[in-house]
Amino acid sequence: MAWAAAAILFCAWTLPFAELTDTSVTCTFSEDCVLPCTFKASSDEVIHWNRNKLSVHAYYRAADHLDKQDKHFKGRTSLFKDQIKHGNASLLLRNCNIQDSGKYQCYTSTKQGNQEKLINMKVHAPIRSVNIEKIDEEVICSSKGIYPAPNLSWTTDPPTQSDMLNNSTQTTQDPNGLYSVQSKVRFMGNVSNCTYICSVTSADGMQKWTTSLKQQEMSSVNGANVTIPCLAPGIFKPRAFTWTITRAHKAEVILRQFDNLTQEISDHWKNKARVDPKQVLSGNGSLWLQNILENSAQTETYTCAFAAFRIQHLVLTDVTLLPEPHTGDQRNRVHYAAILPGALIIAAMCALMVLKKKSKQRDTPGPEAQQKPTLLTSPNSNGR
């Protein structure tokens, strides 16, 4: 009795395992992949790799026989010829694509008998980068070339109610079957001090990429020395660190720092821009600029970017330059001296033109003048 029970138990225990002996492999899109298969080494080897009853690769009489091969695999398969005599029938599949995934059958036969193995093959395309940018009043987060479809979510720091985050996410598939995901979120209320954090997670949850963006504003007096703050809490030892300035929609690099602590400063900013390389390692990339001098009352956007393993953090700073306060300055006097006569002449010409037209209108109150009365009337008298 006990024996029978034990036997039944044993069978019940081994049965599911027999089914699970299928091997699973995950291959990476556009890379080469080995589908493993071994057999007991002996002579007269015959190897058939099939998928859905179609031939993937065939080998017998010491040679490949690919005349019946499924066109989908054409030119992409090979066996490790020198390993066959050691019982290795593994298949090398080059340049994997999404359509390659499925159940492969490895049939081997030798003088000593034959066997069949199943290999469950999956293809994935990992997340390689996540991009974040600000366009007008929206923050846009995107990533592409991913399989299976990833998850994208937003959070803010300090936290806001998630239903307040008015977001729109679009997932699209390209002809290769890879997914692209893009999500836009609107800046809400007071933009400063809020960090927008976008997370893109792979479908299996194994890969999580985080990219964040913060916008801040500051103003400075033209010609002053300024420090533009840039803090990336939680980022230590970034792989790359960059400061850029956006001019006419084009980003121009000011400074770069590599993970070996060396910095590269563009010629234009030599001796004018400075970042403490050691502080960058602990997430403080504040930029010191000497004698910030541009066209007055202009706003420029300075961007600071930290990149670490699967993490990116951007700080966008709009710096508004105010005109110099001291009017006694030599340069300002030159300015006024140049502008004043010109302004006076223009004002005088305008006054003259208005007077001329007014008198013309009074002289000839024809239909023409009545059609466009607002052109010459002041806003106060308009419509009263």
Ligand SMILES: *[C@@H]1O[C@H](CO)[C@@H](O)[C@H](O)[C@H]1NC(C)=O
């Ligand atoms: C078969 O040989 C190839 C090439 O040397 C090797 O990459 C693979 O791991 C081998 N497979 C097994 C199951 O030993």
Ligand SMILES: *[C@@H]1O[C@H](CO)[C@@H](O)[C@H](O)[C@H]1NC(C)=O
């Ligand atoms: C974004 O929008 C989706 C649907 O429109 C919603 O399910 C989600 O909770 C929203 N918020 C975040 C933070 O993703």
Ligand SMILES: *[C@@H]1O[C@H](CO)[C@@H](O)[C@H](O)[C@H]1NC(C)=O
């Ligand atoms: C955001 O919310 C506004 C109204 O509050 C709505 O009109 C708009 O369509 C929403 N946008 C998205 C992307 O959900």
Ligand SMILES: *[C@@H]1O[C@H](CO)[C@@H](O)[C@H](O)[C@H]1NC(C)=O
């Ligand atoms: C945002 O907050 C800052 C600091 O409190 C304030 O100076 C600024 O005016 C606010 N901006 C808006 C658009 O509310």
Ligand SMILES: *[C@@H]1O[C@H](CO)[C@@H](O)[C@H](O)[C@H]1NC(C)=O
């Ligand atoms: C913004 O952040 C700074 C420093 O983190 C803080 O001093 C300031 O009070 C904050 N402003 C607002 C409006 O939350």
Ligand SMILES: *[C@@H]1O[C@H](CO)[C@@H](O)[C@H](O)[C@H]1NC(C)=O
């Ligand atoms: C992705 O989102 C779906 C539904 O929105 C959820 O069922 C799934 O668990 C999420 N996956 C991960 C890895 O977060």
Ligand SMILES: *[C@@H]1O[C@H](CO)[C@@H](O)[C@H](O)[C@H]1NC(C)=O
């Ligand atoms: C700016 O910094 C430079 C170098 O440290 C210094 O010589 C100069 O006086 C400073 N200018 C102002 C306006 O503080």
Ligand SMILES: *[C@@H]1O[C@H](CO)[C@@H](O)[C@H](O)[C@H]1NC(C)=O
């Ligand atoms: C630091 O890394 C950068 C980029 O990898 C390289 O160009 C530079 O030569 C390196 N400097 C040193 C001192 O190793």
Ligand SMILES: *[C@@H]1O[C@H](CO)[C@@H](O)[C@H](O)[C@H]1NC(C)=O
């Ligand atoms: C960041 O560094 C700058 C100078 O590089 C310094 O003035 C500032 O106090 C630092 N901020 C923090 C929060 O450590």
